[in-house]
Amino acid sequence: MNRKTLVLLAVVGLLAPVLAACGGSGSGDGGGDPIVVGTTDRFTASKAAPAPLDPAYAYDVGLWNILRQTVQTLMIMPKGDGDPIPEAAERCRFTDSGNERYACTLRAGLTFANGDPVTAADVKYSIDRARSIKADSGVAGLLSTIDTVETQGDREVIFHLNTADATFPYKLSTPVAGIVNPKDYPKDKLRTGFQVDGSGPYTMKPEVENNELVRAVFTKNPNYKGSLKLNNDKVEIRSFADADAMGAALDKGDIDLMTRTMTPEQIRKLSNAGDGPVDLVESPSLEIRYLAFNTDAPTVKSKAVRRAIAQLVNRNELVSKVYGTQAEPLYSLVPASITGHSNSFFNTYGDPSVTKAKALLQSAGITTPVKLTLHYTTDHYGAAMQREFEVLKEQLDSSGLFDVSIQGTPWTEYRPAQQKGEYEVYGMGWFPDFPDADNFLAPFLDKDNFLNSPYSNDEIRDQLIPQSRRQANRLAASPSLTEIQDIVAEDVPVLPLWQGKQYVAARDDITGTAYTLNSTSALQLWELGRGVSG
Structure with a gap:
């Protein structure tokens, strides 16, 4: 394969409804070695921020990219951008003409990764928890237009807004609106450390050194029900001290793909290179x-x-x-x-x-x-x-x-x-x-x-x-x-x-790189697979 820069046009977004229609949990690539993704994002617990991965606190693209794999939201952005589509929900819609009442119905049989049922009460608990904790990260501001959350039975959730908010479906696709299990997340305080539990496409095992998450291992959640098709069974994210160390790991084959954040020099070098085992993918970004x-x-x-x-x-x-x-x-x-x-x-x-x-x-x-x-x-x-x-x-x-x-x-x-x-x-x-x-x-x-x-x-x-x-x-x-x-x-x-703009550099046996990042830099690990190099 010729090493090349693949440029993804913004028109990809027009394909989103068709691409999203595939839905279902799908199946992975049959096992084998995990796909390893490098990043320079750092994930640190400190006295000032002891709960970096609590959905009620996290407000950073790197932290959200951990949560998006594990904590499910009612809505989700489709792979090629566009309007949000149902994820944990079976359907959602405004039920009034003024965009002040928004109702969602959960998928039937939805469970957390541990097998506990996900109910409308859990959705209300999760949203109300983030709003009441009101972490100093400012993430609760995304939920500021909510007045009250109502449940009807086990599957119906109704959001009564304090003002019209046509952007509300988008907000329900963000990790602060992630559904958490009350058994794992206390009502009135943040969950410290790096453990994350939810009903998303993967479970996550953290590897921590000196209060820093250096490796996150994502394994396919067998209980997952949602709109996503998983193209792999296991993915790892490894955090590097700098872009040079990350690039060296890719060259040696220690990682399969690198995302955030490459240096301008690395990008120029990959753009100008000829044949080789690494491809550079350029895509639109809203950074x-x-x-x-x-x-x-x-x-x-x-x-x-x-x-x-x-x-x-x-x-x-x-x-x-x-x-x-x-x-x-x-x-x-x-x-x-x-x-x-x-x-x-x-x-x-x-x-x-x-x-x-x-x-x-x-x-x-x-x-x-x-x-x-x-x-x-x-x-x-x-x-x-x-x-x-x-x-x-x-x-x-x-x-x-x-x-x-x-x-x-x-x-x-x-x-x-x-x-x-x-x-x-x-x-x-x-x-x-x-x-x-x-x-x-x-x-x-x-x-x-x-x-x-x-x-x-x-x-x-x-x-x-x-x-x-x-x-x-x-x-x-x-x-x-x-x-x-x-x-x-x-x-x-x-x-x-x-x-x-944003870039992904990947070894040429890795598939799905065109959709690894959407325009908001959300990491979509489920899109990655392992194909044939050549």
């Missing part, structure tokens, strides 16, 4: 990167300072120097491929301009150069993040208007410090919970937001977000969504930088 501001911090409390930074950042140069063709400049929190996107930052600031930035600071009486520290995490979004922040520093310093320092911190320290408001300006990435514009706006701007940001805009929270959620036709929500993006460009509580 974004952005700068966030603690709007209470003295250095950036003035909107003029934040606007001046927005006026100076050169996205084209940043992407070119660091990521090349692997990313694209982004001028809104909402990616260009999502309905409701608007290039609000470009419309507001145009091309980078030192003259305009200087005028913004002068008109606000800001003394220059403004001293700032830009913070980034060293081990969560890939090795290129340091270079990205070096370029941002160069751009701001070269204007003469800023005097910038950069500081890198491991994720286990970085995330708690960020949530406590210890950073004035910091870099973050976002892998959406679901592919809708609402999920690129509300998590940063609504109450109890993911960033724990002090920024608050009443028009966004009380009028525009609720207005947008009333529209089942998402194109009809565009006016509200555009207005939100325009306000963000004016106030700059966050500054979008770029939108990425």
